[in-house]
Amino acid sequence: MTVQRIETAVTRPADADLDLLLMTRHFELTLLRLFESGLIGGTTHTCLGQEHVPVALRPLIDDADHVFSNHRGHGHYLARFGDPHSLLAEIMGREGAVCHGIGGSQHLRRDRFLSTGVQGQNVPVAAGAALALKRREPGQLALVHIGDGSWGEGAIYEALNMASLWRLPLVLVVENNGIAQSTPTAEHLAGSITGRAHAFGIDHISVRGTDVTAIRKRLRQPMMRVRTHPRPLVIEFETIRLGPHSKGDDTRDAAVLRALKEQDWYARYERAYPEQFAAADRRQRDLAERCAREVTARPLVRRNEGENPR
Amino acid sequence: MHEITVPKLNSNDSGYLLTAWHYSDGDVVPASAPVVEIETSKTAEELSSEVGGVLQRGLTEMQECRPGEVIGRLFPDEQQRQRFLIGRSEEPAADLAGVVITEPARSLIDRYRISQDAIRTLSTRVIRAVDVQRLIDEADVGGSRIQHLGKSQLAVAAVVAESHHTIPAAYAVVKVVVDAALAALRGYADRQKIAARLPELLIRRLAGLVETYPMFFASAREDGTAVLAGQVRVGVTIDIGRGLYLPVIGADAVTSLATVTAAMAGLRAKALREEFTAADLTGATIGLSLPAGDVLLAQPLIMPGTSCMLALGATHPEVIPDGHGQPVVRQVALLGLAYDHRLINGRAAARFLGGLKAALESADLSDEEAAS
Amino acid sequence: MVRSQRERVSENLNRALHAMLEKDPRVWMIGEDVSDPYGGAFKITKGLSGRFPDQVVSTPISEAGIVGLAGGLALSGERPIVEIMFGDFVALAFDPILNLLSKSVGMYGRRVPMRTVVRCPVGGNRGYGPTHSQSPQKHLIGIPHLNLYELSPFHDCSALFGRMLAAGEPAVLFENKILYTERMYADSTVDDLFSYDFPASSDGCARVFLGSPDAADVVVIAPGGLTGRVLDAARRLFLEHEIVCLILVPVQLYPFDASSLPPAIAGAGRIVVVEEGTAGGGWGAEVAACLYPRLWGRLRAPIRLVTSADRVIPAARHLEDEVLVQADTVYDAVLEVAGA
Numbered sequence A: 001m002t003v004q005r006i007e008t009a010v011t012r013p014a015d016a017d018l019d020l021l022l023m024t025r026h027f028e029l030t031l032l033r034l035f036e037s038g039l040i041g042g043t044t045h046t047c048l049g050q051e052h053v054p055v056a057l058r059p060l061i062d063d064a065d066h067v068f069s070n071h072r073g074h075g076h077y078l079a080r081f082g083d084p085h086s087l088l089a090e091i092m093g094r095e096g097a098v099c100h101g102i103g104g105s106q107h108l109r110r111d112r113f114l115s116t117g118v119q120g121q122n123v124p125v126a127a128g129a130a131l132a133l134k135r136r137e138p139g140q141l142a143l144v145h146i147g148d149g150s151w152g153e154g155a156i157y158e159a160l161n162m163a164s165l166w167r168l169p170l171v172l173v174v175e176n177n178g179i180a181q182s183t184p185t186a187e188h189l190a191g192s193i194t195g196r197a198h199a200f201g202i203d204h205i206s207v208r209g210t211d212v213t214a215i216r217k218r219l220r221q222p223m224m225r226v227r228t229h230p231r232p233l234v235i236e237f238e239t240i241r242l243g244p245h246s247k248g249d250d251t252r253d254a255a256v257l258r259a260l261k262e263q264d265w266y267a268r269y270e271r272a273y274p275e276q277f278a279a280a281d282r283r284q285r286d287l288a289e290r291c292a293r294e295v296t297a298r299p300l301v302r303r304n305e306g307e308n309p310r
Numbered sequence B: 001m002h003e004i005t006v007p008k009l010n011s012n013d014s015g016y017l018l019t020a021w022h023y024s025d026g027d028v029v030p031a032s033a034p035v036v037e038i039e040t041s042k043t044a045e046e047l048s049s050e051v052g053g054v055l056q057r058g059l060t061e062m063q064e065c066r067p068g069e070v071i072g073r074l075f076p077d078e079q080q081r082q083r084f085l086i087g088r089s090e091e092p093a094a095d096l097a098g099v100v101i102t103e104p105a106r107s108l109i110d111r112y113r114i115s116q117d118a119i120r121t122l123s124t125r126v127i128r129a130v131d132v133q134r135l136i137d138e139a140d141v142g143g144s145r146i147q148h149l150g151k152s153q154l155a156v157a158a159v160v161a162e163s164h165h166t167i168p169a170a171y172a173v174v175k176v177v178v179d180a181a182l183a184a185l186r187g188y189a190d191r192q193k194i195a196a197r198l199p200e201l202l203i204r205r206l207a208g209l210v211e212t213y214p215m216f217f218a219s220a221r222e223d224g225t226a227v228l229a230g231q232v233r234v235g236v237t238i239d240i241g242r243g244l245y246l247p248v249i250g251a252d253a254v255t256s257l258a259t260v261t262a263a264m265a266g267l268r269a270k271a272l273r274e275e276f277t278a279a280d281l282t283g284a285t286i287g288l289s290l291p292a293g294d295v296l297l298a299q300p301l302i303m304p305g306t307s308c309m310l311a312l313g314a315t316h317p318e319v320i321p322d323g324h325g326q327p328v329v330r331q332v333a334l335l336g337l338a339y340d341h342r343l344i345n346g347r348a349a350a351r352f353l354g355g356l357k358a359a360l361e362s363a364d365l366s367d368e369e370a371a372s
Numbered sequence C: 001m002v003r004s005q006r007e008r009v010s011e012n013l014n015r016a017l018h019a020m021l022e023k024d025p026r027v028w029m030i031g032e033d034v035s036d037p038y039g040g041a042f043k044i045t046k047g048l049s050g051r052f053p054d055q056v057v058s059t060p061i062s063e064a065g066i067v068g069l070a071g072g073l074a075l076s077g078e079r080p081i082v083e084i085m086f087g088d089f090v091a092l093a094f095d096p097i098l099n100l101l102s103k104s105v106g107m108y109g110r111r112v113p114m115r116t117v118v119r120c121p122v123g124g125n126r127g128y129g130p131t132h133s134q135s136p137q138k139h140l141i142g143i144p145h146l147n148l149y150e151l152s153p154f155h156d157c158s159a160l161f162g163r164m165l166a167a168g169e170p171a172v173l174f175e176n177k178i179l180y181t182e183r184m185y186a187d188s189t190v191d192d193l194f195s196y197d198f199p200a201s202s203d204g205c206a207r208v209f210l211g212s213p214d215a216a217d218v219v220v221i222a223p224g225g226l227t228g229r230v231l232d233a234a235r236r237l238f239l240e241h242e243i244v245c246l247i248l249v250p251v252q253l254y255p256f257d258a259s260s261l262p263p264a265i266a267g268a269g270r271i272v273v274v275e276e277g278t279a280g281g282g283w284g285a286e287v288a289a290c291l292y293p294r295l296w297g298r299l300r301a302p303i304r305l306v307t308s309a310d311r312v313i314p315a316a317r318h319l320e321d322e323v324l325v326q327a328d329t330v331y332d333a334v335l336e337v338a339g340a
């Protein structure tokens, strides 16, 4: 795998965007620390390096839109709700957990947000939601996040076919981080995602870089079109996975990881806007620490008969 | 003392392997120095302790350990380590290492105070209740039979041994003619509906003797003095087959024949249910032994802390010539007295027994009936 | 705790795969992320791709596709072993298992050998959440020509793979993840109380006993993944109540051969069947259905099934604990049956 360095000028981020980016970053770093110290068990997938994707999309979707997420979904959740406590509580099985400790890291549901740990499963589900929206709430859309690896699952193609045939307001956000667990994209994906979208007559937009303001500007129109003239759209983010797939299972060598770090939005924003960055970084680092302390001190979530009848 | 415990090293393994100690027992381990190596299914980890100290290892190399387990200890100095080792060697379990004992078996072992040696004679690795029961019933060792003593018998043994060891006892016996007393007790029973017997009467009569014979309600001390209790508190032997007990009939229970009788009935009921409390069994100022069955005479022990114990034998008929040389039958019982020769001499004993004999033989219970 | 350098179950399994690929070039290892250096999500396929580059295939995330692919290989006379990363996702491959692998053996009028093994890491108690912790054994029971097996710390995997591939029918091997880091038992010894053996007539069923294999108060039948929990329970039952359990660990779950079970099973007259799957329509019910006609009149209590609760498996460990079968669940059930 080769990594090339792409350095472009970065637009000054809005404070809210920077805060959200850093909230997600520190949330994920805190999680890994909690894992290491044995305070969390089970499994988790952090979105380190990919935080900007949901942050860029955030103002482009509203509360009546559906967001479907995957195993790497903490950033998607935080961008939508800005509420790290309910998520950390879910992961730690403590009071205030958004899904009563049942779903855990990979199975979240809140309002019109839903995630699952089964790769590819959510694409037809999102198509179904888009079908309902088209019928009942025209102007709304369903957005689904998937990784590059999940393009191995056949259900995606069945869904794309239907979505295109029936002109569904479906946005498929592909976070192509160049790797699926341990397998580089080139070894699991023939042709290209562009080609696959086009094969179904679906528009494909390629997004590079991590400049949230620029990305958002570029996507505003096409997203609006999905609402006004319903048709599926594939947006492919070329991104990086900075952390392990899950925990302690990164087999990439150190040089590759160092090169990836160069592309991290974190370093770029820090270099470009040091003062604004430092203040936000401190704020969010503190918030993550307080959140961890506070949630860790909460009692374990009790079994909720009403929410989990079976 | 600081315990070296195994941290949780990953979320998958339930146990790890202790692969190497970097120090030996008695070595001084500096703070934060790697002290032991633990292997998980994925990696090998060095553990260090934030405090230093003198090491005593708990597990050996190549043993499995679990998160939270104490695998070693660090002591502030060698002396404390030695103290720990001594304390540990007194723990009984160490000797039976490798033997698995079930809880039902263990509770029998505790109840019957079975020794480790006896358990080892079972020569089985897994010991169940039936195995222990066999030991309790009888274990055949080299042709002779060994009976293991129960807890209460061991307690009796301790008291008897102490008594014989510390109290130089002498013994005297008188014969009491009880026809009149038995007739009076029958009349008393008919009218009062209270089934008092000779022992109750004896206890009741003892109450009248404290003033006259204080030395018989006393306890000898090392310094050549005696403590006079001045109170009748009679320790009575009760053995209904569940072990020998010496519960006490207190001063307030000897005020009438009726109260003595009630107190005796109460003690027998408690013996049946095995529910004596410590208070029931302490504080006697004199003892009374009531041999079971047809035993005519028994030499009682003197309870440590008292100066004598009476023994009332079984009532039995005796044939004697009357004034005309004709044989007549009368009922008699032997009344024995074991006494602490340091406090009491034969002459005093004879007078005390004589006084008690007279009190028993005078059959008048009218006072008792008036009182009730 | 005694010293033990016995092989871990994952090592035994890995060694067996090495042996199978080495012995027979028609044996393949196929699955997601199975190549080195990753060596599979649970490291079971470690070292295979380096040694046998032509027999190991790291695939896209395509469970239905790769099991179908294995069908094609098997029809071509090859012997593919497929790893489903998490057994939960065998659901995605249900069609090729039900309608291709197993059907092909019998639906073309004469027998077509389909030598293939689908390996499924299953089970919970690791906090992986609802879609990564299930025990889907029961969903695959009762399919003609499909044999189901379960990994155990008693059964050597080399022999097991030999048996599965020799059968000429597709096999699914369930591997309780909790076992991977446990150690294999060896030399007929389990611990200071229990021993084990493989009675000759018993279809590879391991028999774990205390004292004598013929004297037990209760017979507990449990697949390999439950071994640790059942042994914990059996140990406590004996130490606290002197209830003696005979534990039977079959290596083949389905078809279940009741006739091969050791005779002690009738003597005890009290039987508990344990599985990690959720309640309802499970393996235990299948076992009980096989045993009732054989033991009718000799049972002293109804056969007792122990399963996980009829609920989604929660991610939070303390909630998961309540849902899944634990040593305590087994302990309580045996105590109840012993007293019946």
Ligand SMILES: Cc1ncc(C[n+]2csc(CCOP(=O)(O)OP(=O)(O)O)c2C)c(N)n1
Residues within 6 Å of the ligand: A071, A072, A117, A118, A119, A120, A146, A147, A148, A149, A150, A151, A177, A179, A180, A181, A241, A245, C032, C061, C063, C085, C086, C089, C092
């Ligand atoms: C159906 C299914 N198969 C396999 C897995 C195991 N698994 C979880 S994440 C993952 C890799 C996903 O790769 P990609 O879609 O590129 O997303 P990324 O992890 O890179 O974000 C795999 C194989 C799964 N969760 N679901």
